Amino acid sequence: MINKVVDNIEKALEGVESNMTFMVGGFGLSGIPENAISALSKKEIYGLTCISNNAGVDDFGLGLLLKRKQIKKMISSYVGENAEFERQMLSGELEVDLIPQGSLAERCRAGGAGIPAFFTPAGYGTEVAEGKEVREYNGKPHILESALTADFAFVKAWKGDTAGNLIYKGTARNFNPLMAMAGKITVAEVEELVPAGELDPNQIHTPGIFIQRILQGEKYEKRIEQRTVRKRE
């Protein structure tokens, strides 16, 4: 068994530098690697390119890195919940590459799967297609999208074992399994870390081969972005 466990978040982040490209899992605030983001936001690293579906909110998630102007460029699909993000983008301080969500997911998957590029119908005829090769398949135009990889991928799972195998919970899975595949170094933080052999191999979502470092997160706030409830009848 190959042991992927690191003792603490500092060891997990060893080697991160300014101007690197990071992938950060999560959808909204669900399934984000809280501990890694928090530790990165305390480091003197700047000029980062972050690939993440969203950009957090002003005081949580990637918003923490935005506030300290550590991010030079964001590659995302939807950034509507973060006022500071919008301000930095409209003023030109922050470079932003907005990508259709399905293309973003597939580009990460492709990056980890050794597929350099693929054709998709999403974005044809829009700003997203500018400068991209167009080809017709089955009578329909498609655009060429390239794979994404990163120096580090930071992902979050519910349970993990010492071999790096991961199980996600609910909709907190989202981009995490795809980004886990696409990082040169993938750091997985989990709510519960167990010895190899304790997780049922049938239930593993991300096999440990994609993970270089794993640790149990120190604490999880798991903030809810939009609390919606119904009344009991």
Next chain:
Amino acid sequence: MALDKNQIAQRIAQELEHNMYVNLGIGIPTLVANYIPQGIDIEFQSENGLLGMGPFPFEGEEDPDMINAGKQTITTMPGAALFDSATSFAMIRGQHVQLTVLGAMEVAENGDIANWKIPGKMVKGMGGAMDLVASADNIIVAMMHTNRQGESKILKKCTLPITGVNCIKKVVTNLAVLEVTKEGFKLLERAPGVSVEEIITATQAKLIIEEDIPEMQF
């Protein structure tokens, strides 16, 4: 009288068919789930990774690991399934999801839709909208007929950056039901008490009007 947002959703719900997989966008489209006709089984897909989305949780039962694409806390129905974002968009691009309902800032008579960006003002991103409109066989737009300034959102040509070309099939607004045909928007129904003339006045695009236009039935 013009419809309110709930009535727009209620009219769109009449388009649901038994055993459909449906993706609902944020805003008015979300309300469609409240009006599923009796005797019809529908499964809602949420593009962040859930098939078989249920209603909001009871107070105290909210789970941060269970949200919809609008980041709202939700629940799962019996038989629900969870998956990653790439699998989710395989369902969408692969046309396994049969109906998409989404909002728009503008629609055009060639079937174009704009709903993701106002240059220099509002840039929230397209989220999954571009993948959805590029792939779905059946796309219904739920929107108000005019904007806050009273200007028509039903146009000859979109003025905002578009989300997809030549893709929408039907538009349900507070005033009318429109079908997108090769010749342009065809007026199918009008809101109760709203005249054809009022709809023409509120519409910048050319309208195809054949014979008597019936009122929507609820």
